[in-house]
Amino acid sequence: MLVAEGGGAIMGVGPVTEAGRIGLNYVTPEARFRGVGKAMLRALEAHARTAGAVRCTLESTETARRFDLASGYRKDGAPIPMLGARA
Numbered sequence: 001m002l003v004a005e006g007g008g009a010i011m012g013v014g015p016v017t018e019a020g021r022i023g024l025n026y027v028t029p030e031a032r033f034r035g036v037g038k039a040m041l042r043a044l045e046a047h048a049r050t051a052g053a054v055r056c057t058l059e060s061t062e063t064a065r066r067f068d069l070a071s072g073y074r075k076d077g078a079p080i081p082m083l084g085a086r087a
């Protein structure tokens, strides 16, 4: 579990497994669009690489989809309805 901190406040959080599964990349609303999400994602990937993973996977949210695609991730399956959202 990685935590991004700045000015004494938590700005983001994200876990990654040794197999490269990124469970979350969450940036607080106040800290968005300041490079925290990109830095978190690269740190999570580096952590997985060090643990021996050859690739990373994640489930994108509607909010993060364009960010994830721009970060080098590729769609690999049908949308998954969650939290009452429709596919």
Ligand SMILES: CC(C)(COP(=O)(O)OP(=O)(O)OC[C@H]1O[C@@H](n2cnc3c(N)ncnc32)[C@H](O)[C@@H]1OP(=O)(O)O)[C@@H](O)C(=O)NCCC(=O)NCCS
Residues within 6 Å of the ligand: 023, 024, 025, 026, 027, 028, 031, 032, 033, 034, 035, 036, 037, 038, 039, 059, 060, 061, 062, 063, 064, 065, 066, 067, 070
């Ligand atoms: C998606 C999220 C992680 C992005 O983090 P962020 O700190 O706001 O993004 P950054 O400032 O690091 O942006 C990096 C780049 O992505 C772009 N970007 C950021 N959010 C974007 C979005 N929603 N759609 C398209 N581009 C986006 C930025 O413009 C920037 O581009 P640049 O490198 O060309 O300047 C963050 O908005 C977030 O946590 N959202 C809510 C929770 C969520 O859905 N998390 C993801 C799955 S659990």
